Structure formats: C-alpha cells, structure tokens
Amino acid sequence: MTFQSSEAIAGPGLEAASRATFPFSALIGQPVLQRALLLAAIDPGIGGVLISGPRGTAKSTAARALAALLPPTPAASAAPFVTLPLSASVEQLVGTLNVEDVLRDGRLRLAPGLVARAHGGVLYVDEVNLLPDALVDALLDVAASGVNTVERDGISQQHAARFVLVGTMNPEEGELRPQLLDRFGLSVALANASEAGQRTAIVRARLRFDEDPLGVAEAHADEQARLAAAVVAARAGLARLAWPDAVLQRAAERALAAGVDGMRADLVMLRAARALAAFEGRTEVTTDDVDAVAELALAHRREEGRSGPAPESKPDMRQAAPTPPGSAAASANSSPMGDWGALPPIPEATARVLPEGGWPAKKA
Template identity: 60%
Template sequence: MSRIMNEAGTRPAFPFTALVGQAPLQRALLLAAIDPAIGGVLVSGPRGTAKSTAARALAALLPDGAFVTLPLGASEEKLIGTLDLEAALRENAVRFAPGLLARAHDGVLYVDEVNLLPDALVDALLDAAASGVNTVERDGVSHTHDARFVLVGTMNPEEGELRPQLLDRFGLMVELENCHDASERQRIVKARLAFDANPQAFCASHEAAQHELSQRLRAARVALDALAWSDAVHERAAQRCVDAAVDGLRADLVMLRAARALAAFEGAAQITPDHVDAVADAVLAHRRRAMPEPPAPGGNAQAPELSRDASDHQRESEIKTDSDVDSDADWGELAPEPVAARQVKGVIPLPAKKS
C-alpha cells in the first residue's frame, strides 16, 4: 500500500494519479524521483497551478519518503544541521543535530519561492541534491550523511528570477501556465472538491493506480544501472545541446540521465534517441540561449573590435566631409556672425584663410 499520509500524519496527500492537466510536471517529477542525481525540478508558474499539490503527491508515492518544506526565513544551520563542538571536545565524539536535508532523505524537499532564497542556501540545496550527501564542517570538525532527496523548487516569474548560475544547476524545469480550457478547468475543480469533501474515500478510489505507479518507480530505480547510453544517444543529446547554445556540459549530463530514467520507467530494453527528444524540453527550458547571427554570405568576417573601429572611422569621415562642404541643404542653419579676434600672448595666430 502506497504511503498517502503527509509528514504530520493527519491528512492524506492528493493522489498523484488524480492530477489533471499536469502531464509535463508529472513526468519531470517522476524522472527526478527515479534518479535524484538529475538535480531536482524547478517549477515556474503563476499562483494556483497546483505546484505544491504535485510535489506532495510525489512524496506519497515514495516508500519511505517524507515531505519536508524549507521556509523562506530558514537559516543555513537549520538547512544543513549543526555540530556540537563542546561535546566533541568533552566526549571526543561528534554530536550532530540533523537539519532539513537529513529529514528529507529518501523523500521530497520542497522550496516555495526558491528565487527569493539567499544564494548561499540555494547553493547548499543544489550541492546536496546533485551529490546525494551533505557535509557539515565547523572549526576542523566535520560530519557527512546521506541526503538523497527529490528537490522541488517553485517560483513565480513576476517576483524575480534566479541567477543564471543557479538556474543551470537545477536538473529539469517545467513552465506552467493558467488553464484556459473550460472543460479541463471543470475536471480539475471537480477532482479537488471531491478530495476536500472526503479525502480518505477519494484516495481509496485511486489506491490501485497509486500502487501500480509506486511499483513502476521501484522497478525503474533498479533498472537504471542496467541501461547504457549508445553512441547514437550521445550524439542526439550533444546535438540538442549545441542547437540550444547552452553553456557548459551540465545540460548534456542531465539530458542523458533523464533519458535513461525515462527508458527505465517505460521498461525499455535500451535508451534510444527518442528518449532524449522526450526529455529535451525540460532539460533546456532554463538553459537555452539565442544562437549568434551567422555572417552574411561573402561578407568579411572580422573581430567585433575591428568592426567597431571601422564604423567609428567611417562616422568621423562623414562628419569631416559634411563640415567641409557648403551645406545649403541644412534647413534652419544660421549664417556665421563676425567675431572680433584678438591676439593672445604666447599663442601664434593662424594665417588668414585664402578665398
């Protein structure tokens, strides 16, 4: 039986299989759950698009997974944990007070409005999410523990963006939009009202589907190591990243991991280029850059500095040419007025210009 209660044990989570209109988000969350080394999922979208509901629903699918929320005002010690140095000196042993990273092990760590967190906290989150371990160091004393969890960060673009360096470290990104389809809105609202009216009965009606999906997640995790990337898969991933003009190689690595996770989830015997194409959008959504304009055919490709210098030289030549000719065509120009000249001591006067 899949775990449907949240960390407080007082209210069941909305079933993952009952989510409506969230297919891209559901796929990204499942892939990150199969291989947490993908680096977590960043969900961007307006308020009321079921971001937190989907994250809680994913935690309910995991065998021993908790759902841990990182509040905006949390300190770094609350996140990574603390060391009792006095106990270390007195007892010659490390006494570690676990933080939220330890509590989220094998579960989901949810960060609402991650774009508003201090950069130091985001760095610590992403380091642990990618490596699967957390190390706390203080005055030469250190403690390391496992911290494998699915990181789910949400943000509303209207409230600010993440720095590009932090964006790139999120494995996958899904951009949600408001639903403008009336029939789909009705299905979403009806499901939510039915859940709120009787959560236990609603979850019971989806228990079979939840159990099947939970078993598929388990099997996919086991199958990961048996799947290898062929040269054709490597080539497709590299080409997709080149076409998107991404910085660095993190996108290639994430794309290959995500393609492998998808193949494992589908029970495929091997990873194919189609798996790469299926995950490419989520990998590249926050990394894609505009390609530079190619040089014109037959044009003289030169360095930008040289082009700028040539352009400045051309403008100077045009200005000199305009000042040397009689520009009667300049409408509104005033005729020059005679000004009395006097010789300044130490300055040699210029000879009069011959007409």
C-alpha cells in the same frame, strides 16, 4: 458542563483525513509536470525539478503527491516531505556539528539539518527565487551529489542526503540567476488552464477531494500502487541501462541547437532519458527517449532567441567607398577607438564658471 478533548472531538476519521494527500494519479492537465517529477524521483541525481508558474497551478499539490509515491524509509512509515522556509539559515539547512560535545566527552555529534530530514523523500522549496543565493547554492550542491558535508572549526563530517528536490517560483516575483537556473536538472513552466472544460474538471476533482479525501484516495489506490511499484522497479533497473553512441550524439546535437553553456544539459538529458526507459520497462535507451525529455532539460538553459545551431562567425564583407586622406571619414576609420562613420571631435570654447556660494574658490 463537561468538555471533550480535541482528540475525542476529532476522532479517527478526521485524523486520517488530515493525513490524506491529493493522489498523484488524480492530477488533471499536468502530464509534463508529472513526467518531470517521476523522472527526478527515479534518479534524484538528475538535480531536481524547477516548477515555474502563476499562483494556483498545483505546484505544491504535485510536490506533496510525489512524496506519497516514494518508498518508505527505515526510520518512518512513509517518505518524508520537508519544506524549506524562506527564513532558514545555512546551518538549519545543512546542519552543524556540536564541537562542545567533543570538548566535554570526546564525541562528535551532528545536529542534522533539513537535508538530513529529507533523506529518502522530497525537499520542497516554495518561492525558491526569493531564497538567498548562498542557500540555493548549498541546497543544489547536496541535491546533485546526494552527500552533505558539515564543517565547523576545522572538523567535517559527511552523511547521505539523497532526496528529490522540487523548487517552485512565480515569475512575477523575480527570476533566478542563470547560474542557479542551470543547477536545476529539469524545469517545467505551467500556465493557467485556458479551456472551460479543463477548469471545470480540475475544480470538480478538488471539491470532491475536499469533501471526501479518503474516498478519493481509495478510488486511486490501484493506480497509486502501480506508479509506486514502477518507481521502485525503475530505480533498481537504472544500473543495467547504458547509453549507445547514437544516444550520446543526439543529446549533444540538442544541446548545441539550444546554445547552452557547459555540459550539464547533456548529462541531465542522458540521465533523464535513461530514467524514462527504466520507467517504461525497456532494456535500452533510445534517441526517442532523448527527444522526449530534451525540453525538460533545455527550457531553462536555452540561450534567449535560439532555436537551432549557433551561426558561424563570418568577417564583415561590407566594402566601404574609398575616402580621401585627411577627410573626416578617414580620420574616424583610422582611429582604433572610433566606430565606422563616426565624426571627429570638434573643439568647443569654454567659459569660466563663477562661484555662487558653496565651497570657496581655491586661492592661487
């Protein structure tokens, strides 16, 4: 009896199918998610996209599909898609320096980390809310700046690390701290499909892809090529677009109405609005662009319960009825530590507690 190798059994068709990615243009019912991912792909300086939602809402599928739209890097035929495992260390993420090589032959060598491998592609973090805070901090620093700094024993080295950061989380498993939420540029909250027709369309598309991934890829090849070309053109056109004063004013108004802290929301809104104008091939950024992307930048930064400008603080205009001196109410109001209407302390008699075992009574 003879056995064939696994390569012979698999054949070229199965190998090609295993490399097939669900087309970005074939996603159903996720226009807001698609817009956020495209904006982050056009301008990675936005700071990535945080996708929140229950299981099975195409979070990882959309992230992989985005990588297929990005232009290939000089070192590979396709843009890289790198997954950050929950068990990764900071050294595995940002890399380290081989100081031993300096001592041996005087040359400093960088052992690249995951951010270096993701340069030019997508760095995907599933369940980002379960990562240690130190790891998330380091990751968001590199994603926002596009530069990674590796330091060890007083020696440092920098390299480019420009990638699209996509983080996903299930709110049932815990939330991110507000400080880390603010570091993500855009956010999208997904929900389960609530209409039978939409669920049927999603399931049908997935079953068709599972049965014939190459056929589905070919059916969407033209639309995929159009999107990929639009991303490349938009990246090239970013530098030619400026923000008029009216656009800056609109971003400030939207940020104030949301009650956000700091200026990061304004900056993200402006960069996302510029990316949208570039993607649509326009020559100027408008206030409509700010309105179109505002919720993506504000949803995870908005102060809870805020939907408009913060109310102005006003003094308490309540007039309390005059109270006679020496009364209980007057004593409470005159006390700097007491609340309005509080009762004065009333002395209570105490009884000596007799010891019943345990530590012996202290001798006089």
